[in-house]
Amino acid sequence: MEMSYYAIVHNDFDGTASASVYARAVGSLPKSIWFTEPTRVHELLSKLELRGVNTVILADLGLNESTFSSVLKAVRRLKAEGATIKWFDHHVWKEEWKRQLQEAGVEVHHDVTTCGAGVINKVMNPEDEISRKLASADCSVDIWLHNDPLGEKLRRVVENNRDFQWKKKLIETFYQGTLWNDEFQRILEEQVDRELRGYKELEKYAKVVEVNGIRVVIAIRWKGPPDISYASQYLMTRNRADVFVSANGKSISFRSNNVDIRRFAVSLGGGGHPLAAGAALRIPFFLRMLRRFGIRGPALNWVTNVVIDVIQREGVVRYENKSMH
CATH class of the missing domain: 3.40.50 (Rossmann fold)
Structure with missing residues (x-):
């Protein structure tokens, strides 16, 4: 037809x-x-x-x-x-x-x-x-x-x-x-080979904070593989964290295996799923410029403050991930 x-x-x-x-x-x-x-x-x-x-x-x-x-x-x-x-x-x-x-x-x-x-x-x-x-x-x-x-x-x-x-x-x-x-x-x-090389570099782009009783890994986006989903699992496991957050300059992404992070994304004007969500988030221009020159700390600190603020404002709600069929 x-x-x-x-x-x-x-x-x-x-x-x-x-x-x-x-x-x-x-x-x-x-x-x-x-x-x-x-x-x-x-x-x-x-x-x-x-x-x-x-x-x-x-x-x-x-x-x-x-x-x-x-x-x-x-x-x-x-x-x-x-x-x-x-x-x-x-x-x-x-x-x-x-x-x-x-x-x-x-x-x-x-x-x-x-x-x-x-x-x-x-x-x-x-x-x-x-x-x-x-x-x-x-x-x-x-x-x-x-x-x-x-x-x-x-x-x-x-x-x-x-x-x-x-x-x-x-x-x-x-x-x-x-x-x-x-x-x-x-x-x-080819992709898996590139990912394996990329994992070695990830720690340079991330920091770990504790807020409202959970550990959160916050990262400034890196170039190349691994992509955000694989990187989030790797960094959460390695740091025994509950939530992973990544910012690329224009948007922010949240991932978790057990926390309802959609609420954080919605609070920032976005949306998504309970365990994978995102929102627009523009890092200030001068911090983006510093990042281009390899100075990531100021942008990472700025994003960290945004994340801590939204988690404290919304609170932490656990999410049970049930297989959906």
Whole structure:
């Protein structure tokens, strides 16, 4: 049942997997695809021109309080122009957002117990074994279940290259039913080699603080692998810490295995999952400049003060990570 549609997905493994699962469900690749962030969805939707394509799907893209009214305005315009809009997501939403989008005519599929690809797999093609395997691998790393070894491998392959053409190629590969091949194996081996070298450098970028009875590792972003998820596990384990925080100059990311860190991200204007979340956070310009010259201490201290403040303000709530199926 071939159809013509546009896809707008998150710029990560889950977004790529979501687009692939949807394509398999409808029997065709999207006419055009955009990879974006939740904070930019409203901009993309407001500029989108249908050009004869009437179906628009969005996947693995949460909503933010600050941009919701712009999103709503954009989807109302697209609906008025004849669009069918389907939104698949697993991030935490306000019921009010869901209600208003549905009233505007958007088909909303929202399920916080799985990842973005998992939502689409459940709704669109639960019998497709390739989609089920891809969604399982994706959920394993995206919502921190760590219960499918293929997830750790595919994540490295997908995120080893952020280029549009690479993601497009991956979606075509998954769509055709291939989840692993020789090229993926070579990329995996190269990536793991780079990660092993990178682990030796991590301690230079981090410090440990105790606040409200928990140990927190705070880091200024480094260049190259390991990525934030693997680095966070390594640094938390090595320092017996409960929470990992990383800032790159423009945003801040939180990770944990047992603390609800989404509350900290929300307090800073962001969002995410209970164990993996983030927010925009602009480090002052002069501190960013110092960091460029290799002087990381002042920026790290500034971020540390922000983190201590938000944890003291919000308090620590433990989170029990249950395997979600």
